[in-house]
Structures are given as structure tokens and as C-alpha cells.
């Protein structure tokens with residue numbers, strides 16, 4: 001047992017129906033890491049995250065959060081989650097940015113109580129962290145995909161989590177804003193000390209940002225420091241993805257990356 005472990009998976013396997021989707025996964029996320037999770041379409045990345053969040057139950061193996069068994073763990077404010085479709089709000093959706101961010105505190109406040117000044121302050125602090133303070137009173141649907149993404153990160157940060165899990169957060173973010181987005185993640189990781197787990201298809205760029213990389217296709221094929229992932233050969237990747245990924249590692253355009 002490592003006291004720095006935030007998430008620990010021991011021999012975790014899961015199937016929705018007959019086929020294993022996650023098979024015998026051993027993995028630890030330790031405090032301070034920025035872990036990039038990559039793998040082909042349908043390789044079990046989102047399923048693995050749902051298992052970590054307690055939304056699915058493993059068929060085999062065990063998951064611990066902060067060294068506590070999932071069954072007894074109830075400190076969910078320690079884990080923030082931003083889902084895949086968080087940045088596709090309909091432009092008519094009638095909620096202000098501040099309301100969306102405050103809604104991240106509902107589990108603390110209780111569904112039928114009102115937000116007080118302190119909650120509003122926390123929401124404003126979270127907006128400052130993602131550099132969206134001036135949009136507090138804007139309507140969420142008016143913002144661009146990239147701006148909405150930041151708001152949903154603020155919503156996940158409002159309860160001061162130790163781990164932030166992001167499922168494909170750069171999808172829908174304008175390409176010219178992707179580097180600003182990575183800069184935000186760097187700041188959260190290095191300056192705020194928040195550990196990050198990010199699912200991404202950007203196998204070409206993730207090693208520049210993440211401290212560690214996990215590459216999976218049902219089982220884990222690589223888990224280590226980003227610098228060592230670069231040595232995981234193109235041949236290994238082609239084998240794993242079942243086709244040539246050479247072009248993809250040098251081209252970060254989403255349309256092409258999504259073919260993985």
C-alpha cells in the first residue's frame with residue numbers, strides 16, 4: 001500500500017455483456033501525477049473511468065480510492081469529473097455561468113437549500129482559476145465550446161478535489177485554443193497540486209503535457225513516464241491500433257485523430 005495513492009486498481013476486469021471490455025487491469029494514480037490515458041476507439045477508456053467513479057462495479061478485482069475500498073468510500077468531493085459532452089450546451093439553455101459552477105456544490109449544500117455567500121465565493125474562486133471570472137453572469141449557452149469546457153472544469157474544481165478526471169476534454173475545443181487549454185491543466189497540476197487523469201486521442205501531443213501515460217486496449221500495454229512512452233515504438237503502436245498511426249502522431253487535427 002502506498003499512502004500517496006489516489007486510485008488503486010488491482011486485477012480489475014469488467015464486461016457489459018459476454019465480452020471483457022476491461023481485462024485484468026492493475027493501475028495506481030499517485031498524488032501529483034498528470035496521467036494521460038490513450039487507446040483505440042472502444043478500448044475501454046471511458047469504462048475504466050466509470051469503474052473508478054463507482055458508476056460501474058468490477059466483475060473481478062478491487063478498486064480503492066485514497067486507500068479505502070470503494071464500498072466504504074464516501075468522500076466524493078475529492079474527485080472532480082468532467083465528462084465527454086460537457087461543452088455542448090444548447091445556446092438557449094437558461095443558466096448563468098455562476099449557477100452552473102455552483103451546481104458542483106449541490107451534494108454539499110443539499111438539493112433543497114439555498115446557496116449562501118460562501119458558496120458564491122467558492123464558485124467565483126473556481127472561475128478565477130480557469131480564467132473565466134468575467135463571464136460569471138453570462139448565459140452558459142452563449143459561450144464557445146472551449147469556454148464552456150473551462151466552466152465545467154470550474155464546476156468540477158469548486159469542491160477542491162485532489163483528483164480531476166477529464167474524458168476527452170479537447171474535443172470541440174477550437175484548435176488554436178488547445179495549447180491554452182493544456183496551459184490551464186499544467187497550472188492546475190503544478191501550481192494547485194491537483195492530480196489529473198485525462199482520456200485523450202492526442203497520442204502525438206499527450207507526452208508533451210502529461211507526466212505519465214497509460215496506453216490500453218482492454219489490458220494495459222504501457223504504463224510509465226511520458227519520456228519512456230516516446231520509446232514505445234511506432235511498430236508497437238501500429239500493432240495495438242491495428243493500423244498505421246504514423247500520420248496521426250504528427251497530425252493533431254481532430255477529424256483525423258478521431259479515426260483512431
Ligand SMILES: Nc1ncnc2c1ncn2[C@@H]1O[C@H](COP(=O)(O)OP(=O)(O)OP(=O)(O)O)[C@@H](O)[C@H]1O
Nearest residue numbers: 016017021039040041042043044045046047048199
Ligand atoms: N453501456 C454499454 N453497454 C454495452 N456495451 C458498451 C456500453 N458502453 C460501452 N460499451 C462497449 O464497451 C467497449 C468499450 O467502450 P468504451 O466507451 O469504454 O471505450 P473507449 O476506449 O472509451 O472508446 P472511445 O475512444 O470510442 O470513446 C466498446 O466495445 C463499447 O461498444
